[in-house]
Amino acid sequence: MTREELLSRISINPDVCFGRPCIRGHRVWVSLILDLLAGGTNPRDLLDQYPGIEEADILACIAYGAEMSRERFVDLPLAS
Numbered sequence: 001m002t003r004e005e006l007l008s009r010i011s012i013n014p015d016v017c018f019g020r021p022c023i024r025g026h027r028v029w030v031s032l033i034l035d036l037l038a039g040g041t042n043p044r045d046l047l048d049q050y051p052g053i054e055e056a057d058i059l060a061c062i063a064y065g066a067e068m069s070r071e072r073f074v075d076l077p078l079a080s
Helices: 003-007 030-038 043-049 055-071
Strands: none
Touching (some): 003 055, 030 055, 043 055
């Protein structure tokens, strides 16, 4: 799947989930999926916990996070 195809699986609608990026057709926030992955949740477990989403949706969330990291900086402590 291309980057554009993955990103097309993410929707932002001011009338849905307060305008937060969600998996298209679902009310599952991209940030929730990324937080769960970062916390060690296995992608297979996410698919079980959120019926209806697909593996490509998880990859789309990761792709969206990568895109956002190019646009925004997060203050992190300097390595010593």
